[in-house]
Amino acid sequence: MTPFSFEWQWNIEYIIFMGLLYIALAVIGCGLLYVLVKTWLDLPTKEEKPDEAPPEISYRSRYSDY
Protein backbone atom coordinates (compact mmCIF):
# COMPACT_ATOMS: atom_id res chain seq x y z
CA MET A 1 0.00 0.00 0.00
CA THR A 2 1.27 3.45 -0.85
CA PRO A 3 -0.13 6.95 -0.17
CA PHE A 4 -1.51 6.76 -3.72
CA SER A 5 -3.66 3.66 -2.99
CA PHE A 6 -7.39 4.23 -2.65
CA GLU A 7 -7.44 2.66 0.87
CA TRP A 8 -4.80 5.06 2.19
CA GLN A 9 -5.90 7.46 4.92
CA TRP A 10 -3.85 10.45 5.96
CA ASN A 11 -3.78 9.81 9.70
CA ILE A 12 -1.06 9.10 12.24
CA GLU A 13 -1.72 5.34 12.34
CA TYR A 14 -1.13 4.90 8.62
CA ILE A 15 1.89 7.18 8.66
CA ILE A 16 3.59 5.33 11.55
CA PHE A 17 2.72 1.80 10.42
CA MET A 18 3.50 2.15 6.74
CA GLY A 19 6.28 4.67 7.44
CA LEU A 20 8.19 2.14 9.54
CA LEU A 21 7.84 -0.44 6.77
CA TYR A 22 9.17 1.97 4.17
CA ILE A 23 12.03 3.03 6.46
CA ALA A 24 13.03 -0.62 6.91
CA LEU A 25 12.82 -1.25 3.16
CA ALA A 26 14.79 1.97 2.48
CA VAL A 27 17.57 0.95 4.89
CA ILE A 28 17.82 -2.48 3.26
CA GLY A 29 17.77 -0.95 -0.24
CA CYS A 30 20.29 1.80 0.55
CA GLY A 31 22.58 -0.71 2.30
CA LEU A 32 22.56 -2.95 -0.77
CA LEU A 33 23.04 -0.01 -3.11
CA TYR A 34 26.01 1.21 -1.05
CA VAL A 35 27.61 -2.24 -1.22
CA LEU A 36 27.06 -2.48 -4.99
CA VAL A 37 28.52 1.00 -5.64
CA LYS A 38 31.47 0.33 -3.32
CA THR A 39 32.13 -2.97 -5.11
CA TRP A 40 32.06 -1.18 -8.46
CA LEU A 41 34.48 1.47 -7.17
CA ASP A 42 36.75 -1.15 -5.58
CA LEU A 43 37.13 -3.11 -8.80
CA PRO A 44 40.63 -2.59 -10.20
CA THR A 45 40.57 -0.36 -13.28
CA LYS A 46 43.51 -1.95 -15.09
CA GLU A 47 42.90 -5.04 -17.17
CA GLU A 48 44.27 -8.20 -15.65
CA LYS A 49 44.91 -11.61 -17.07
CA PRO A 50 41.82 -13.81 -16.72
CA ASP A 51 43.68 -16.49 -14.76
CA GLU A 52 45.09 -14.01 -12.27
CA ALA A 53 43.89 -14.57 -8.70
CA PRO A 54 41.76 -11.78 -7.18
CA PRO A 55 43.64 -9.33 -4.97
CA GLU A 56 43.86 -10.42 -1.36
CA ILE A 57 41.88 -8.21 0.95
CA SER A 58 43.68 -7.46 4.16
CA TYR A 59 42.27 -9.14 7.27
CA ARG A 60 39.68 -11.03 5.18
CA SER A 61 41.09 -14.28 6.47
CA ARG A 62 40.47 -13.06 10.01
CA TYR A 63 36.71 -12.44 9.82
CA SER A 64 36.25 -14.45 12.95
CA ASP A 65 38.65 -12.21 14.87
CA TYR A 66 37.39 -8.73 14.14
Added chain:
Amino acid sequence: MDSPLLPEGVKRCSTKAFFLWTLPWLGLLAWGALSAFLCLWKGLNQTNMSNVFAFALWIVFDLAVIALGAGAFFTGFLTYIIGKKELKNIINAAVIIGFICYSGAIAMLGIDIGQPIRGWFIFWHANIHSMLVEVSFCITCYLMVLAIEFVPIILENRQLNKIKVLHIFGHNLHETMAVFAATGTFLSFFHQGSLGGMFGVLYARPFAARDGFYIWPWTFFLFVLSAIAAGPCFTILCTKLTEKLSRKKLVPEKAIQLLAKISAFLLSLYMVLKIADTLGWIYGVVPKAGLTFMDFYREGPYGVWIVVCEIIIFGIAPALILLIPKARQHEGWLITACLMTCIGIVLNRFVFIVVTLAIPVMPFDRFWGYLPTWQEWGIGLAVIGYGILLFSAAYRYLPLFPKERELNPVT
Protein backbone atom coordinates in the same frame (compact mmCIF):
# COMPACT_ATOMS: atom_id res chain seq x y z
CA MET B 1 33.88 -35.66 -7.28
CA ASP B 2 32.94 -32.36 -5.61
CA SER B 3 36.31 -31.84 -3.92
CA PRO B 4 37.07 -28.56 -5.77
CA LEU B 5 34.00 -27.08 -4.07
CA LEU B 6 34.94 -28.11 -0.53
CA PRO B 7 36.58 -25.53 1.75
CA GLU B 8 40.36 -25.72 1.92
CA GLY B 9 42.11 -27.50 4.76
CA VAL B 10 39.07 -29.30 6.18
CA LYS B 11 37.96 -32.90 5.97
CA ARG B 12 34.55 -33.89 4.59
CA CYS B 13 32.88 -37.27 4.01
CA SER B 14 32.85 -38.85 0.54
CA THR B 15 30.31 -37.74 -2.07
CA LYS B 16 28.60 -41.12 -1.83
CA ALA B 17 28.22 -40.91 1.95
CA PHE B 18 26.88 -37.37 1.61
CA PHE B 19 24.39 -38.49 -1.03
CA LEU B 20 23.16 -41.33 1.21
CA TRP B 21 22.79 -38.86 4.10
CA THR B 22 20.56 -36.61 1.97
CA LEU B 23 18.18 -39.43 0.93
CA PRO B 24 15.83 -39.45 3.97
CA TRP B 25 15.58 -35.67 3.87
CA LEU B 26 14.88 -35.73 0.15
CA GLY B 27 12.16 -38.26 0.98
CA LEU B 28 10.60 -35.76 3.43
CA LEU B 29 10.79 -33.07 0.76
CA ALA B 30 9.05 -35.35 -1.75
CA TRP B 31 6.28 -36.06 0.79
CA GLY B 32 5.94 -32.31 1.35
CA ALA B 33 5.86 -31.60 -2.39
CA LEU B 34 3.06 -34.13 -2.90
CA SER B 35 1.11 -32.65 0.04
CA ALA B 36 1.62 -29.10 -1.24
CA PHE B 37 0.48 -30.13 -4.71
CA LEU B 38 -2.70 -31.68 -3.29
CA CYS B 39 -3.43 -28.62 -1.13
CA LEU B 40 -2.91 -26.25 -4.03
CA TRP B 41 -4.75 -28.42 -6.55
CA LYS B 42 -7.69 -29.63 -4.47
CA GLY B 43 -7.76 -26.95 -1.76
CA LEU B 44 -7.53 -26.83 2.01
CA ASN B 45 -10.09 -29.66 2.30
CA GLN B 46 -6.97 -31.82 2.29
CA THR B 47 -6.39 -30.66 5.86
CA ASN B 48 -8.34 -31.05 9.08
CA MET B 49 -8.50 -27.29 9.49
CA SER B 50 -11.97 -25.86 9.93
CA ASN B 51 -13.76 -22.70 10.97
CA VAL B 52 -12.77 -23.62 14.54
CA PHE B 53 -9.16 -24.53 13.72
CA ALA B 54 -8.23 -21.84 11.22
CA PHE B 55 -4.83 -21.96 12.90
CA ALA B 56 -3.50 -25.48 13.11
CA LEU B 57 -0.36 -27.58 12.73
CA TRP B 58 1.26 -25.30 10.15
CA ILE B 59 0.91 -22.26 12.39
CA VAL B 60 2.35 -24.26 15.31
CA PHE B 61 5.33 -25.14 13.08
CA ASP B 62 5.54 -21.53 11.88
CA LEU B 63 5.57 -19.96 15.32
CA ALA B 64 7.92 -22.62 16.62
CA VAL B 65 10.51 -22.23 13.85
CA ILE B 66 10.26 -18.45 14.00
CA ALA B 67 11.00 -18.56 17.74
CA LEU B 68 13.83 -21.08 17.28
CA GLY B 69 15.23 -19.04 14.38
CA ALA B 70 15.51 -16.00 16.65
CA GLY B 71 19.10 -17.08 17.33
CA ALA B 72 20.01 -15.38 14.04
CA PHE B 73 18.86 -11.89 14.94
CA PHE B 74 19.86 -12.11 18.58
CA THR B 75 23.34 -13.49 17.87
CA GLY B 76 23.70 -10.84 15.13
CA PHE B 77 22.65 -8.16 17.62
CA LEU B 78 25.14 -9.42 20.22
CA THR B 79 27.92 -9.73 17.65
CA TYR B 80 27.58 -6.60 15.54
CA ILE B 81 25.78 -4.15 17.84
CA ILE B 82 26.93 -5.13 21.34
CA GLY B 83 30.35 -6.26 20.09
CA LYS B 84 30.64 -9.78 21.52
CA LYS B 85 33.49 -10.84 19.26
CA GLU B 86 33.57 -14.46 20.47
CA LEU B 87 30.24 -15.00 18.74
CA LYS B 88 31.82 -14.39 15.29
CA ASN B 89 32.68 -18.09 15.47
CA ILE B 90 29.04 -19.15 15.54
CA ILE B 91 27.26 -16.31 13.72
CA ASN B 92 27.41 -18.01 10.30
CA ALA B 93 25.62 -21.07 11.64
CA ALA B 94 23.07 -18.85 13.42
CA VAL B 95 22.36 -16.91 10.21
CA ILE B 96 21.84 -20.08 8.17
CA ILE B 97 19.57 -21.59 10.83
CA GLY B 98 17.59 -18.33 10.85
CA PHE B 99 17.36 -18.32 7.07
CA ILE B 100 16.14 -21.92 7.04
CA CYS B 101 13.55 -21.24 9.74
CA TYR B 102 12.14 -18.08 8.14
CA SER B 103 12.17 -19.30 4.54
CA GLY B 104 10.55 -22.57 5.67
CA ALA B 105 7.91 -20.66 7.63
CA ILE B 106 7.08 -18.40 4.69
CA ALA B 107 6.91 -21.36 2.29
CA MET B 108 4.52 -23.09 4.67
CA LEU B 109 2.39 -19.92 4.94
CA GLY B 110 2.24 -19.89 1.14
CA ILE B 111 0.32 -23.17 1.32
CA ASP B 112 -1.62 -22.19 4.43
CA ILE B 113 -3.25 -19.15 2.85
CA GLY B 114 -4.89 -21.48 0.33
CA GLN B 115 -4.43 -19.16 -2.64
CA PRO B 116 -0.78 -18.08 -2.76
CA ILE B 117 -1.54 -16.18 -5.93
CA ARG B 118 -3.29 -13.64 -3.67
CA GLY B 119 -0.50 -13.56 -1.12
CA TRP B 120 0.43 -10.02 -2.08
CA PHE B 121 -2.99 -8.74 -0.92
CA ILE B 122 -1.68 -8.58 2.65
CA PHE B 123 0.92 -6.01 1.57
CA TRP B 124 -1.15 -4.03 -0.89
CA HIS B 125 -4.52 -4.03 0.91
CA ALA B 126 -3.00 -3.92 4.39
CA ASN B 127 -5.22 -3.69 7.46
CA ILE B 128 -2.86 -1.61 9.54
CA HIS B 129 -4.68 -2.47 12.81
CA SER B 130 -3.93 -6.16 12.39
CA MET B 131 -1.00 -7.68 14.25
CA LEU B 132 -0.88 -10.42 11.58
CA VAL B 133 -0.23 -7.76 8.93
CA GLU B 134 2.66 -6.41 10.97
CA VAL B 135 3.99 -9.96 11.34
CA SER B 136 3.73 -10.52 7.58
CA PHE B 137 5.58 -7.28 6.83
CA CYS B 138 8.30 -7.98 9.35
CA ILE B 139 8.95 -11.63 8.48
CA THR B 140 9.10 -10.83 4.77
CA CYS B 141 11.53 -7.94 5.30
CA TYR B 142 13.54 -9.98 7.78
CA LEU B 143 13.83 -12.84 5.30
CA MET B 144 15.38 -10.31 2.89
CA VAL B 145 17.85 -9.30 5.62
CA LEU B 146 18.68 -12.96 6.32
CA ALA B 147 19.23 -13.58 2.60
CA ILE B 148 21.62 -10.59 2.51
CA GLU B 149 23.43 -11.98 5.56
CA PHE B 150 23.62 -15.42 3.91
CA VAL B 151 25.11 -14.13 0.62
CA PRO B 152 28.65 -13.35 1.91
CA ILE B 153 28.82 -16.84 3.45
CA ILE B 154 27.91 -18.38 0.06
CA LEU B 155 30.45 -16.15 -1.70
CA GLU B 156 33.19 -17.52 0.53
CA ASN B 157 32.86 -20.85 -1.29
CA ARG B 158 36.25 -21.87 -2.69
CA GLN B 159 35.23 -21.55 -6.35
CA LEU B 160 33.01 -18.45 -6.06
CA ASN B 161 35.74 -16.71 -4.09
CA LYS B 162 37.97 -16.90 -7.17
CA ILE B 163 35.66 -14.57 -9.10
CA LYS B 164 37.03 -11.11 -8.46
CA VAL B 165 33.80 -9.16 -8.44
CA LEU B 166 32.07 -11.64 -6.11
CA HIS B 167 35.13 -11.70 -3.87
CA ILE B 168 34.97 -7.92 -3.39
CA PHE B 169 31.17 -7.83 -3.20
CA GLY B 170 31.16 -10.48 -0.44
CA HIS B 171 33.81 -8.58 1.47
CA ASN B 172 31.90 -5.30 1.23
CA LEU B 173 28.68 -7.00 2.36
CA HIS B 174 30.56 -8.36 5.35
CA GLU B 175 31.83 -4.89 6.21
CA THR B 176 28.31 -3.42 6.10
CA MET B 177 26.72 -6.23 8.09
CA ALA B 178 26.09 -4.11 11.22
CA VAL B 179 23.47 -2.08 9.31
CA PHE B 180 21.61 -5.20 8.26
CA ALA B 181 21.96 -6.74 11.72
CA ALA B 182 20.42 -3.62 13.30
CA THR B 183 17.54 -3.66 10.79
CA GLY B 184 17.03 -7.36 11.47
CA THR B 185 16.89 -6.73 15.21
CA PHE B 186 14.25 -4.03 14.78
CA LEU B 187 12.13 -6.22 12.48
CA SER B 188 12.49 -9.31 14.65
CA PHE B 189 11.59 -7.53 17.86
CA PHE B 190 8.28 -6.43 16.41
CA HIS B 191 7.25 -9.61 14.66
CA GLN B 192 8.22 -11.90 17.55
CA GLY B 193 6.21 -9.61 19.81
CA SER B 194 3.23 -9.27 17.52
CA LEU B 195 2.98 -13.05 17.18
CA GLY B 196 2.39 -13.11 20.93
CA GLY B 197 0.30 -9.97 20.94
CA MET B 198 -2.04 -11.59 18.44
CA PHE B 199 -3.19 -14.08 21.12
CA GLY B 200 -3.18 -11.64 24.01
CA VAL B 201 -5.76 -9.41 22.31
CA LEU B 202 -8.27 -12.26 21.91
CA TYR B 203 -10.55 -10.84 24.61
CA ALA B 204 -13.35 -13.24 23.64
CA ARG B 205 -11.07 -16.16 24.48
CA PRO B 206 -10.11 -15.81 28.14
CA PHE B 207 -7.66 -18.72 27.86
CA ALA B 208 -5.31 -16.58 25.73
CA ALA B 209 -6.36 -13.00 26.60
CA ARG B 210 -4.05 -10.93 28.76
CA ASP B 211 -3.86 -7.44 30.18
CA GLY B 212 -0.90 -5.38 29.07
CA PHE B 213 0.84 -2.10 28.53
CA TYR B 214 -0.71 0.47 26.18
CA ILE B 215 -1.68 -1.46 22.98
CA TRP B 216 0.58 -4.42 23.76
CA PRO B 217 -0.67 -7.35 25.86
CA TRP B 218 1.91 -9.04 28.13
CA THR B 219 2.16 -11.90 25.64
CA PHE B 220 3.87 -9.45 23.24
CA PHE B 221 6.83 -9.09 25.59
CA LEU B 222 6.80 -12.74 26.69
CA PHE B 223 7.06 -13.95 23.09
CA VAL B 224 10.04 -11.67 22.41
CA LEU B 225 11.76 -12.81 25.59
CA SER B 226 11.07 -16.51 25.02
CA ALA B 227 12.35 -16.28 21.44
CA ILE B 228 15.63 -14.61 22.38
CA ALA B 229 16.09 -17.17 25.16
CA ALA B 230 15.31 -20.22 23.00
CA GLY B 231 16.89 -19.06 19.71
CA PRO B 232 20.50 -19.25 20.97
CA CYS B 233 19.71 -22.63 22.60
CA PHE B 234 18.59 -23.95 19.20
CA THR B 235 21.77 -22.60 17.59
CA ILE B 236 23.86 -24.39 20.25
CA LEU B 237 21.82 -27.55 19.73
CA CYS B 238 22.35 -27.54 15.93
CA THR B 239 26.06 -26.83 16.36
CA LYS B 240 26.49 -29.63 18.89
CA LEU B 241 24.55 -32.00 16.62
CA THR B 242 26.86 -31.09 13.70
CA GLU B 243 29.88 -31.65 15.95
CA LYS B 244 28.58 -35.08 16.97
CA LEU B 245 27.80 -36.13 13.39
CA SER B 246 31.09 -34.85 11.97
CA ARG B 247 33.06 -36.03 15.05
CA LYS B 248 34.86 -32.68 15.17
CA LYS B 249 35.10 -29.65 17.40
CA LEU B 250 33.70 -26.80 15.32
CA VAL B 251 33.15 -23.86 17.65
CA PRO B 252 35.43 -22.74 20.52
CA GLU B 253 33.86 -23.59 23.86
CA LYS B 254 34.08 -19.92 24.89
CA ALA B 255 31.52 -18.91 22.24
CA ILE B 256 29.14 -21.73 23.20
CA GLN B 257 29.45 -20.93 26.89
CA LEU B 258 28.82 -17.23 26.33
CA LEU B 259 25.70 -17.96 24.32
CA ALA B 260 24.51 -20.50 26.90
CA LYS B 261 25.11 -18.03 29.74
CA ILE B 262 23.15 -15.26 28.00
CA SER B 263 20.39 -17.75 27.25
CA ALA B 264 20.34 -18.83 30.89
CA PHE B 265 19.73 -15.29 32.15
CA LEU B 266 17.10 -14.57 29.51
CA LEU B 267 15.33 -17.87 30.13
CA SER B 268 15.33 -17.23 33.89
CA LEU B 269 13.91 -13.75 33.40
CA TYR B 270 11.32 -15.19 31.02
CA MET B 271 10.31 -17.83 33.56
CA VAL B 272 9.89 -15.23 36.32
CA LEU B 273 7.72 -13.06 34.07
CA LYS B 274 5.84 -16.09 32.71
CA ILE B 275 4.96 -17.23 36.24
CA ALA B 276 3.88 -13.67 37.14
CA ASP B 277 1.81 -13.55 33.95
CA THR B 278 0.19 -16.92 34.70
CA LEU B 279 -0.69 -15.81 38.25
CA GLY B 280 -2.02 -12.50 36.90
CA TRP B 281 -4.13 -14.45 34.44
CA ILE B 282 -5.43 -16.90 37.09
CA TYR B 283 -6.39 -14.15 39.55
CA GLY B 284 -7.24 -11.38 37.07
CA VAL B 285 -8.40 -12.28 33.56
CA VAL B 286 -10.03 -15.62 34.43
CA PRO B 287 -12.31 -14.44 37.32
CA LYS B 288 -13.24 -11.34 35.30
CA ALA B 289 -14.53 -13.71 32.59
CA GLY B 290 -16.64 -15.52 35.20
CA LEU B 291 -14.48 -18.65 35.09
CA THR B 292 -12.01 -20.52 37.27
CA PHE B 293 -8.57 -21.85 36.37
CA MET B 294 -9.79 -25.47 36.31
CA ASP B 295 -12.61 -24.66 33.85
CA PHE B 296 -10.00 -24.66 31.07
CA TYR B 297 -8.64 -28.09 31.89
CA ARG B 298 -11.80 -30.14 32.39
CA GLU B 299 -12.26 -31.58 28.90
CA GLY B 300 -10.02 -33.14 26.31
CA PRO B 301 -6.44 -34.29 26.72
CA TYR B 302 -5.02 -30.90 27.77
CA GLY B 303 -4.99 -31.05 31.55
CA VAL B 304 -3.01 -29.16 34.19
CA TRP B 305 -0.07 -31.38 33.21
CA ILE B 306 0.49 -29.11 30.22
CA VAL B 307 1.03 -26.09 32.53
CA VAL B 308 3.40 -28.15 34.69
CA CYS B 309 5.35 -29.28 31.60
CA GLU B 310 5.56 -25.79 30.12
CA ILE B 311 6.57 -23.94 33.26
CA ILE B 312 8.41 -26.43 35.47
CA ILE B 313 9.82 -29.27 33.36
CA PHE B 314 10.65 -27.37 30.16
CA GLY B 315 11.07 -23.94 31.74
CA ILE B 316 12.45 -23.73 35.25
CA ALA B 317 14.49 -26.96 34.98
CA PRO B 318 16.54 -25.98 31.88
CA ALA B 319 16.93 -22.43 33.24
CA LEU B 320 18.48 -23.86 36.42
CA ILE B 321 20.78 -26.20 34.47
CA LEU B 322 21.99 -23.34 32.27
CA LEU B 323 22.41 -21.00 35.25
CA ILE B 324 24.79 -23.35 37.07
CA PRO B 325 28.25 -22.87 35.47
CA LYS B 326 29.40 -26.44 36.20
CA ALA B 327 26.24 -27.91 34.69
CA ARG B 328 26.34 -25.87 31.49
CA GLN B 329 30.05 -26.66 31.04
CA HIS B 330 29.14 -30.35 30.98
CA GLU B 331 28.29 -31.17 27.37
CA GLY B 332 25.53 -33.66 28.20
CA TRP B 333 23.73 -31.27 30.52
CA LEU B 334 24.17 -28.38 28.11
CA ILE B 335 22.58 -30.34 25.25
CA THR B 336 19.79 -31.59 27.54
CA ALA B 337 19.02 -28.07 28.78
CA CYS B 338 19.03 -26.61 25.27
CA LEU B 339 16.76 -29.40 24.03
CA MET B 340 14.37 -28.89 26.97
CA THR B 341 14.27 -25.13 26.33
CA CYS B 342 13.41 -25.69 22.67
CA ILE B 343 10.69 -28.22 23.59
CA GLY B 344 9.31 -25.72 26.12
CA ILE B 345 9.03 -22.97 23.53
CA VAL B 346 7.37 -25.29 20.98
CA LEU B 347 4.94 -26.39 23.71
CA ASN B 348 4.20 -22.75 24.57
CA ARG B 349 3.35 -21.96 20.95
CA PHE B 350 1.24 -25.15 20.71
CA VAL B 351 -0.74 -24.15 23.81
CA PHE B 352 -1.41 -20.64 22.50
CA ILE B 353 -2.52 -21.91 19.09
CA VAL B 354 -4.20 -25.29 19.42
CA VAL B 355 -5.34 -25.38 23.06
CA THR B 356 -6.76 -21.84 22.81
CA LEU B 357 -8.94 -22.88 19.89
CA ALA B 358 -9.90 -26.27 21.36
CA ILE B 359 -11.29 -24.96 24.64
CA PRO B 360 -15.00 -24.02 24.55
CA VAL B 361 -15.79 -20.32 24.88
CA MET B 362 -19.58 -20.19 25.33
CA PRO B 363 -21.58 -22.36 27.79
CA PHE B 364 -23.20 -24.22 24.89
CA ASP B 365 -19.86 -24.85 23.11
CA ARG B 366 -18.08 -28.18 23.27
CA PHE B 367 -14.42 -29.11 23.33
CA TRP B 368 -13.03 -29.39 19.81
CA GLY B 369 -10.44 -32.01 18.92
CA TYR B 370 -7.97 -31.66 16.10
CA LEU B 371 -5.64 -34.18 14.48
CA PRO B 372 -3.60 -33.16 11.43
CA THR B 373 -3.92 -35.08 8.16
CA TRP B 374 -0.92 -36.72 6.48
CA GLN B 375 -0.82 -33.76 4.07
CA GLU B 376 -0.43 -31.34 6.98
CA TRP B 377 2.33 -33.48 8.51
CA GLY B 378 3.96 -33.75 5.08
CA ILE B 379 4.30 -30.00 4.67
CA GLY B 380 5.45 -29.48 8.26
CA LEU B 381 8.07 -32.22 8.07
CA ALA B 382 9.24 -31.01 4.66
CA VAL B 383 10.47 -27.86 6.38
CA ILE B 384 12.62 -30.04 8.65
CA GLY B 385 13.91 -31.98 5.63
CA TYR B 386 14.66 -28.75 3.77
CA GLY B 387 16.45 -27.34 6.81
CA ILE B 388 18.67 -30.37 7.32
CA LEU B 389 19.52 -30.50 3.59
CA LEU B 390 20.41 -26.82 3.38
CA PHE B 391 22.43 -26.88 6.60
CA SER B 392 24.27 -30.04 5.49
CA ALA B 393 25.09 -28.51 2.09
CA ALA B 394 26.22 -25.28 3.77
CA TYR B 395 28.47 -27.22 6.16
CA ARG B 396 29.92 -29.26 3.29
CA TYR B 397 30.59 -26.48 0.79
CA LEU B 398 30.99 -23.29 2.81
CA PRO B 399 33.36 -22.21 5.57
CA LEU B 400 30.50 -22.28 8.06
CA PHE B 401 32.65 -22.48 11.17
CA PRO B 402 35.64 -20.11 10.85
CA LYS B 403 37.68 -21.92 13.51
CA GLU B 404 37.12 -25.42 12.12
CA ARG B 405 40.53 -25.61 10.45
CA GLU B 406 42.29 -24.36 13.56
CA LEU B 407 40.43 -26.70 15.91
CA ASN B 408 40.87 -29.76 13.64
CA PRO B 409 44.24 -29.62 11.92
CA VAL B 410 44.39 -32.12 9.02
CA THR B 411 47.33 -34.44 9.61
